[in-house]
Amino acid sequence: MPGKCSQCGSKTYLGRTTMHKDSTEIQNIPCTICHECGYEQIGQQAQKKINKLLERAAKEKLKSRLVVM
Numbered sequence: 001m002p003g004k005c006s007q008c009g010s011k012t013y014l015g016r017t018t019m020h021k022d023s024t025e026i027q028n029i030p031c032t033i034c035h036e037c038g039y040e041q042i043g044q045q046a047q048k049k050i051n052k053l054l055e056r057a058a059k060e061k062l063k064s065r066l067v068v069m
C-alpha cells in the first residue's frame with residue numbers, strides 16, 4: 001500500500017491512525033502517512049470496515065464507543 005501522497009506526491013509510509021465520528025472513536029486504523037505533509041490516507045479495505053462499524057454505531061449496536069481495529 002505505501003506509495004505516493006495524493007496531496008503532494010511525496011513518499012508515504014505505513015502507519016496507524018485514529019478516527020472520530022460522532023461519539024464513536026476508532027483506533028488503530030491502518031493507513032499510509034506522508035513523510036512530507038503528514039497526510040493520512042486510509043485504504044479501501046479499511047475504509048469499508050470503518051463504514052460498517054459506523055453503520056453499526058449509528059444503530060447503537062456497538063457495545064462500546066471505542067473500537068480498536
Ligand SMILES: [Zn+2]
Nearest residue numbers: 005008034037
Ligand atoms: Zn504529502
